[in-house]
Amino acid sequence: MHTQVHSQSRARGGLIAWACLTVAIVAEVVGTSFMADAARHGGYLGYAVMAVALAISYYFLALSVRGIAVGVAYAVWEGLGLTLLTVVGIVVFKDSLSVQQMIGLVMAAVGIVCVTLGEAHTS
Template sequence: MYRKLCSPLLLAWVMLFAAIVCEIIGTSFMAIAARNGGYLGYIWMAGALALSYYLLSLALRGISVGVAYAVWEGLGLIGLTVVSVWLFGEKLVPQELIGLALALLGLTCVTLGEPHDEEAAA
């Protein structure tokens, strides 16, 4: 009768998406520090990336390592590309857009192959 507020599988995906956000933040600080100098950006980078790896390890409790890592890297790549265009004014050529679309398609295929039931997450 009692239903958990948050299933282990849902919690694993929340941890994975939090890890992706931390990866994007950390890598953005790396770019800022490399362009502007100073060590403060590198300190923020190290902290955000360390937190990203920790959250990724928590996500592995409910998601297989191959799927979690593929989603973490792929969505991190896409998110960082969006940040670099928006924040750093970088331009994308059509080949890069096609590559990003193919990466997203690949992530979708990998994720759909993952078992999504509670027994697989336990």
């Protein structure tokens, strides 16, 4: 019985850590998107939103490492943030990517999947 309770608690802690990492990634994407908008169009409100969102992002990233290895959490945070920001750049800011850049992003995404799957098996 004790082992079952411990494994349920550990699973819940891991789920909370991944939820915190998800919040950190979303906040990073929001903050960096507002930074890009402010840099391109001016205005201090965008920089203010950026500062708050990035502070939230780092806070939740820090919380996530309670249940996820720091290297894994950082790799997923950075990699998914990069991928999502690329999508925002293309959709919102009308950025374009070269074939080489697209290949690099696909390689980064594959690496993130490998790192994440490795974390799931070592927990």
